[in-house]
Amino acid sequence: MPAKEAAWRVKEAAWREALRQKLGGLLAPTPLNPIIELEFRARMRRSRTVVLLVAYVAVVAAVFVLGVVLSGINRASGLHASPYEVSWLLFQAMMLAELVLTGAVAGASGAGAISGERERQTLDVLLTTRLPAWRIMTGKLVAAVALSLWLVVASFPVFLPLFRFNAVDPGTLLKVGAVFAASGLAWAALGLFFSTLFRRTIPAVIATYATASGWVILTLISRTLLNALRQGPPYGPLPPQPVGPLAVEVASPVLALLYAMRSPFLEAWNWIAGSIAVPPSPSPVAPLTPAHNRLTVAARVAAHLGADGYFWLYVAIALLVTFVLTAAATLLLNRRRAEG
Template identity: 35%
Template sequence: MKANLSNPVLMKEIKLRFRSPKSFVGILFYLAAMSLFVIGFIYLMTQDGSSGGYLDPGQSYLLFTMLTYIQLVLVLFITPGLTAGAISSEREKQTLNMLLTTSQTSFQIIIGKLLSSIAFLVLMLVSSLPLYSIVFLYGGVSPKQLLQLLFYFLLTTVAIGSLGVMFSTLIRKTIISMIATYGSVLALLAVTGFLSVFFAVLSQGGASPAAHLFAAINPAVLTASLLAPDSGGFLHEVTNLRWPIWLIYLLFYLVVTATSVFVSVKSLRVNMARGK
């Protein structure tokens, strides 16, 4: 049973990644930059004469919002760089053939590469939790909001990471795979936002399922709906639909993750056979 659950690919990749000094230096600089941002924000807000030298819940909530969107940018633009070369880099180094001759199944290889690639980003997200704890000292934010945001950030990270691994499996060149993954992220942000507005205008005030669906799968819209429930109500007013944004987002990205992993597993050894 233990042998079936073990994943040597995952263990090897995690050891190589986390034993590198670059990983810890990267986390150090990230936390240092975030800490300077938080301290600078608190200093500027408390220097305002109208605040009386303290941070009120409204300002604390503003700090929480800014930290959340920084984390969202981190997820959307670092995840492709960590995952888009998972398989293609092995192919370019001519080590994929050796990996495929082991007793590891295609599923174990894909999952090992995916989890090891996003593990570093997950560590960065978790390591920033003490900065969020500063926000709780001043009120304005509930722990439920933080847990919801972390859950959906993790879901988004896994989904985008699975897209990166899929493109890395299908495309032989890492740079092209990275471009395709970043293009997918751009589509999830900009294209879905544009299509949502387009269909909302096209409906001329009537019910617009397409506008609601495209907005619901946009990471920025979901984050706004979790931070401020009123923004979700605004979307309901525009599209005249009451479908829950969080549920649509959850189902869509679970399907994206499952589909990407399935395609990666099915294409891994097929592409190698074609490349011989």
């Protein structure tokens, strides 16, 4: 027996060593950007990361439960909806909640990236390394976005019951994920810029949230504001509107997400904003669009880029904003390094 036990212990030690080597290979320093590995290791060792994960999933689950309860109330009041319709509406509500939470997490993570290093008195040490400023910034940016997207993936099991009724197809999921990734990059870059601009984390977070909120709200209501400022005659056709001010709403993450999901809420929103969703038909058989209706920006874009033109244009704008803000933050960090 002692010989068998000793042989078993030797095998167990060999297995553990092989497992340790495999894990060590997975966790080896990456040749791409050491800042990414440093941020991942530091975040996973903090207890507040676990708290953030639990709180994030709890909020998403609360939205899901609230939607289920409201759908039950509507069914009890006589408004019968099919399981497909209920699942589709719940999915849209949860994706909007996920978009807000993704922006909050990505913005806060980016806002504390450089100012947090300064508060911990490790920024000067980081600047004395041979890493160029752009690698530091891109590493911080990827780490901030990866955290927010990791939380989104962790919340997937909450709404898995919605897939039972085939209300969501894989193409829609891919487009929604692209909107989340592009929006997360833009908001994280915004936080990274203010984190480099301000010396403290709290002012950077406040400036990030204020700017991001203004971005979301103004791009969402830009068409409504324009209609209110450009009052037409009480009777007869309205004068044509310029495309430039209306194009502001193409940068709206909320509308981009709704267009990616082909949400029925868009028709109600277009009616509230005083526009229609499709261009008039030139066919002599089909009735022409009344002269007082106006085309939405999505209709103009879709006429040239296809049905998903609005979605792709928003992704391009978000990536452009990410590049500009990251470049500006890199210049500020280079100035800080030059000042010594």
